[in-house]
Amino acid sequence: MRMKSSEGTARAQPIYLALAGELEASARALSPNVLFPTEDQLAQRYGVSRPTVRRALSLIEAKGLVRREQGRGTIVCPPKFERRLVPPRSIIKDFRDQGYHLDTRTVSLDENFQADPSLHRQLAGKGKGGVACLRIVRSVADEALVYETHIFQSGLLRKIDLARIESESLSKLLVEGSGLEIVNSRTIAEIEPCNAEVAFHLSVAVGTQVVIQRFQDQLASGRLLQAGEMHYRTDRIRFSIVQNGSPYADGEADLLFP
Known part of the structure; x- marks a missing residue:
């Protein structure tokens, strides 16, 4: 198949975008972990230059459909994992319910972490x-999927068994250790390029786009039980929201779908 030139056509689709659509369909039709055709093979098949092929491949690589490995070539990726956001549940329970065993590895534990003064006050209160x-x-x-940081009162370490984070959420352990209940949780999600620390632990290149969930769990007193971040690989995880009943019961459907 030869890609048709779009030069001189108003609002024409660039050739690399059209090629990316063809390559995406091909990748979805192949079994996971098989070799994808080489850049030379694709350039010859579609009658385009290697830079055009490379640009198209970068688009489907960003979607998590293929990955390029030095010395091996381009590999078809397995389907993405799904992180279900609604109804709320810990990532451990979410993956367990889907039939996956989620391994947890402790990277570091700093018992005297220098948090910024505002966060320190919200976590530790007026005490020292x-x-x-x-x-x-x-x-x-x-396969590393998520890199997390959790900041909380160091005194709680004496009251919890961190070995349990293999099978239970840290939020649950902190609630047990503090004897208090979370009354409010706030999460903000953004897509940002990752720094060197995150890239190293997720085995991706520095600057790779990741989804960051920044969260805070608040107690009835107004103090925070914990705060932190979860960095998700966008090439290996997608997100879903499943809600029973109509989400537009308050009559706002016509505002969302004019």
Whole structure:
């Protein structure tokens, strides 16, 4: 198949975008972990230049359909994992309910973490207690998917068994250790390029786009139980919201769908 030139056509689709659509369809039709055709083969097949092929491949690589490995070539990726956001549940329970075993590896535990003064006050209150920072990586079958940081009162470390984070959420352990209940949770999600620390632990290139969930769990007193971040690989995880009943019961459907 030869790609048709779009030069001189108003609002024409660039050739690399049209090629990316063809390559996406091909990748979805192949089995996971098989070799994708080489750049030379694709350039010859579609009658385009290698830079055009390379640009098209970068688009479907960003979608998580293929990955390029030095010395091996381009590999078709397995389907993405799904992170279900609604109804709320811990990532451990979410993956367990889907039949996946989520491995948890502790990267570091800093029992005297230097949080910024505002966050320190929200976590420790007016006392002189310190705060701790726990960094962990979540993976499935040795493939790193999520890098997390959790900041909380260091005094809680004496009251919880961190070995349990293999099978239970840290939020649950902190609630048990504090004897208090979370009354409010706030999460903000953004897509940002990752820094060197995150890239290293997720085995991706520095600057790769990741989804960051920044969260805070608040107690009835107004103090925070914990705060932190979860960095998700966008090439391996997609997000879903499933809600029973109509989400537009308050009559706003016509505003969302004019």
